[in-house]
Amino acid sequence: MKKAVLNAGKRKLFGKRTRFLRRDGIVPANVYGQGVDSLALELGEKDLELIIKGGTSRIILLDVEGENNNRNVLIKNVSRHSLSQSLVHVDLYQVNMSQKISADIPVLLIGQAPALEYSENFLDHQLNEIQIECLPDKLPPHIEVDISVLTEAGQTIYVSDLQPEEGVEIITPGDHAIVRVTQSAKDEAEEGEEEKAVSETEVVGKEADTGAAEA
Numbered sequence: 212m213k214k215a216v217l218n219a220g221k222r223k224l225f226g227k228r229t230r231f232l233r234r235d236g237i238v239p240a241n242v243y244g245q246g247v248d249s250l251a252l253e254l255g256e257k258d259l260e261l262i263i264k265g266g267t268s269r270i271i272l273l274d275v276e277g278e279n280n281n282r283n284v285l286i287k288n289v290s291r292h293s294l295s296q297s298l299v300h301v302d303l304y305q306v307n308m309s310q311k312i313s314a315d316i317p318v319l320l321i322g323q324a325p326a327l328e329y330s331e332n333f334l335d336h337q338l339n340e341i342q343i344e345c346l347p348d349k350l351p352p353h354i355e356v357d358i359s360v361l362t363e364a365g366q367t368i369y370v371s372d373l374q375p376e377e378g379v380e381i382i383t384p385g386d387h388a389i390v391r392v393t394q395s396a397k398d399e400a401e402e403g404e405e406e407k408a409v410s411e412t413e414v415v416g417k418e419a420d421t422g423a424a425e426a
Contacts, residue, residue: 216272216281217262222251229300238298242273242284244305250275256298263289266352268316273303283308283347306347313382314350315340318389322359326392332364338389341370342382349378356389367391 222239224232229239236256243249252275262271267286274281288302306312317340326332341354354375356368371385 214270214272215262215265216274217254217258217284218274218276219252219254220276222253224253225251233297233299238301240301240303242275242282242303242305244284245307247305252303254301259298259301262286266317268314268350269352270306270347270350271303273305285312285314285347308347311344311346312350313342313344315342316351317353319353319355320358320390321355322357324358324361324392326361326363326366329364331394332392333395334358334361334390335393336390338370338383338387341373341389343375343379344382345379349376351376351379358390361390361392364392364394 219240219242222229222232224239232239232253233256238254238256238259240252240254241249242252263286267289270283270285272281273284282305284303284305286301287304290299290301291297292299318336318338320334320336324334327334343351343354354373356373358368360366361368368389368391369385370381370383370387370389372389373381375381
């Protein structure tokens with residue numbers, strides 16, 4: 212897969228003065244990494260939004276102004292304004308392509324669950340990301356989870372059910388549920404009442420049989 216390229220300039224404004232950058236559509240950023248000196252950068256907001264939209268769990272080529280070689284980076288942290296949701300700041304992590312890294316990879320549900328053909332059932336998606344460890348070039352854009360195996364209420368797909376690609380190790384504990392089929396509280400309550408009624412009927416029937424025998 213071809214890597215996306217993100218152009219960056221070296222930032223000269225810091226602290227409260229970075230608001231002037233944002234007014235011009237520029238996002239303050241920092242790049243850092245193991246054995247790498249932190250560098251303050253400025254990124255074009257539109258270009259950065261396109262990169263983020265394409266997924267943050269992938270290696271990006273960072274083209275820094277004045278540098279001869281691109282840097283391999285991951286988007287590590289994205290800060291947005293609480294109201295406008297505009298980009299406020301971004302942290303980039305420079306990786307060593309020969310060393311394993313850990314990353315949180317989004318879960319993508321695929322297929323159709325037969326259990327959802329029944330109106331009382333619904334899908335409870337509990338885990339949106341899974342932590343993995345691998346070489347940077349092995350990072351997947353997402354982890355697919357096939358829900359077509361879910362045929363009835365109560366069935367669950369766990370992390371331990373996943374089959375990672377060669378060279379990828381899953382760090383998230385295997386007993387964590389990713390998705391399960393469940394029923395609404397109302398349906399579960401009605402089912403419980405029905406079971407209780409059946410149980411009481413059986414008890415009454417036994418008492419009646421006992422009384423008849425004694426007579």
